[in-house]
Amino acid sequence: MGTQRAAGLFTPVFCTLYAANLCTVAGFGAFFLFPLFIRGRGGSELDIGILMGAFALASALCRPWISEMIDRIGRKKSYGLGCLLMSLCPLAYLALDGELKSVYAPLLLLRVVHGVGLAICFTAIFTWIADLLPEERLGEGIGIFGTSGLIGMALGPALGESALAFGSYGLYFALCSALSAVGLLGHLRLEESFSPPAGHHPQPGFFRLLARPKLAGIAGLTVAFGFAVAACSTFVAPMVIDRSLGLIFPFYLCYSGAAIAMRFIAPPLADRLGEKALLPWGLGLTIGGLVLLSVATRSLLPAAGLLAGAGHGVLFPLLNSLAVRNEPLAIRGKVTGIFTGSIDAGIFAGSLLLGQVGEMAGYGALFLLASFIGLCALILSLRPLERL
Numbered sequence: 344m345g346t347q348r349a350a351g352l353f354t355p356v357f358c359t360l361y362a363a364n365l366c367t368v369a370g371f372g373a374f375f376l377f378p379l380f381i382r383g384r385g386g387s388e389l390d391i392g393i394l395m396g397a398f399a400l401a402s403a404l405c406r407p408w409i410s411e412m413i414d415r416i417g418r419k420k421s422y423g424l425g426c427l428l429m430s431l432c433p434l435a436y437l438a439l440d441g442e443l444k445s446v447y448a449p450l451l452l453l454r455v456v457h458g459v460g461l462a463i464c465f466t467a468i469f470t471w472i473a474d475l476l477p478e479e480r481l482g483e484g485i486g487i488f489g490t491s492g493l494i495g496m497a498l499g500p501a502l503g504e505s506a507l508a509f510g511s512y513g514l515y516f517a518l519c520s521a522l523s524a525v526g527l528l529g530h531l532r533l534e535e536s537f538s539p540p541a542g543h544h545p546q547p548g549f550f551r552l553l554a555r556p557k558l559a560g561i562a563g564l565t566v567a568f569g570f571a572v573a574a575c576s577t578f579v580a581p582m583v584i585d586r587s588l589g590l591i592f593p594f595y596l597c598y599s600g601a602a603i604a605m606r607f608i609a610p611p612l613a614d615r616l617g618e619k620a621l622l623p624w625g626l627g628l629t630i631g632g633l634v635l636l637s638v639a640t641r642s643l644l645p646a647a648g649l650l651a652g653a654g655h656g657v658l659f660p661l662l663n664s665l666a667v668r669n670e671p672l673a674i675r676g677k678v679t680g681i682f683t684g685s686i687d688a689g690i691f692a693g694s695l696l697l698g699q700v701g702e703m704a705g706y707g708a709l710f711l712l713a714s715f716i717g718l719c720a721l722i723l724s725l726r727p728l729e730r731l
Contacts, residue, residue, distance in 0.1 A: 352484050356475060356533055363529035364468050365491040365498075367429060370522030371461055372499025373506075373515065375595065378581050380436075380512060384443040388581070392698020395577045397451055399569075399690035401458030406687065407549035409463050410680025414546065414673060417535045418471035421463055421676075426527035428460025433519035436512075462687065464526075470679040473667045474536035481668055482618065486610030486660035490603045493656070497599030500580075501592045549677045558678065561666050562685040564622065567720030568658050569689015570697070571629045574713040575651055577694050579636065582706045588641045597648030598655070605656025610664065618665040619724075621657060626721040629654030633714035637707045 378391045386394070413421045435453050439446040469485070476484035499522070506515040552558055575598065583591050613621050632651025635643050666682040667675055693713065701709040 352476065352480060352487060354475065357472070357484075357488065359529060359533060360468060360472060361488060361491045363426075363526040364464075364488070365495045365526075366522045366529065367426060367464055367526035368492040368495030369499040369502065370429060370433070370495075370519045370526070372496040372595075373503030373519045373522070375496075375500045375576050376503045376507065376515075376580055376591070378577060379507070379584070381443060382581060382584075384441070384446075386443045388702040389698050390443060391577065391581065392694045392696075392701075394451065394454055395573075396691045396694030396698070397454040398458035398461070399573070399687045399694060401455040402462035402687035403684050403691055405459050405462055406466065406680045406684030407677075409459075409466050410549050410677040410684075412463075413467050413470055413676030413680070417538055418467050418474065418676070419530065419533060419535045422467035422471065422530055423527065425460050425463030425465075425467060426523055426530070428456065429464060429523035430520050430527055432457040432460060433516040433523070436516045458687075462683065466676065466680050466683050469663065469683065470676045471536050473663075473675055473679065474672055478668070480614060482610035482613045482660060482664035484610075485664050486606040486656075489660050489663075490606045493599045493602045493606070493652075497592075497596050500595045504590070504592055546674045546677075549680060552674065552677050553681050558666065558681050561662055562681055564720050564724060565662050565682060565685035566689035566692070567626075567716050568629070568662065569686045569691075570693035570713050570716045571633060571651065571654070572686065573690040573693030574633060574636070574697055574710055575655075576690070578697060578701060578706065578709060582636075582639065583644070585706075586639070588639065588644055594644050594648040597645045598652030601649045601652035602656030602659075605653050606660060609657040610660045613661050613664065618661040618668075621661055622724045623721055625654050625657030625661065626717055626724060627654070628657065630714045630717040630721065633710050633717060637710035637714070639706075639710075 378386075378395065381391050381394055409421070432453060436450075439450050439453070443450070469488075472485065472488050473481070499519075502518055502522075503515055506518045553562060579594055580591050583589065583594070609621055609625070628650050632647045632649070632654060635647035635650060639647055663679075663682055667678050670678050693716075697709045697713060700712050
């Protein structure tokens, strides 16, 4: 492992994991269109919120177990298990035909299993990458690696929309499965980055680490970030359809493009200035994008994607590197689990709460509430982490 860390950022292992993550995230990103499947079977905004939120809730609730598993059996085995679930679950949706009310219970269960698979993939691969990066370029490395996910997020909805236009939901779900299978096959020849030494002493557990002021503060900010992700990933597609704003993928293309660009700017600055100095700027960009979504027209939609995506591009790598910086490898699975689990907790709470608000007061109120939560996080980010 020391050789890999000394070699810099763009090692063969880094590049292979980059490609694997891109494909896995593309398979997940295509599910940004899943609200259309729910709507097409008679679902409401609340149903969309519940079924999308169940995915995130499962990811969040299983995170302590997943984090312990990654530190116990290793990054590679854990990632392989997650990719296997991500490959199989889309095929299971094919069996759930008919009106939503007739398949609600099995669909809810499948969303839970699917969410667990994604939680394993994200936590394992970001722990794996953090193991390999030199400490002085940790933020930069995480930021650049994260562009694989952003490209996948742009590619997934575009491919998914094409599958729906030229085929059916059968083609759509098969595409999602195939993309995740590429990620599964891609990592098989890589070596494990960390194995606990024989006779090692027990490390602090997930909840004991979460109680530390630094990690508790980061978790709070990350939950707020999750609300913004929920708003953009769950409710933009149905809003575009309902308001007849044209195609969906231009928003996600702008979102991902801006986020990718910011990954090459913000993390290197954070390695020199500190992550804390740049967090308010990322939150401000996110708030601006959400406010534009509240009044979105066809011409404003790309601008909203640019602002919200730029905020994402700043916040994700900075919060991630702030969490794992100076933490020993033996607990990085749990630390990464706290970070990624907080995103999922925010996505779940956001999907449920924002879905209810959208049902009662419309899309404008939905996105304004998400922007208000971002404003609260911005104010809190100005204080020392230990006092959040």
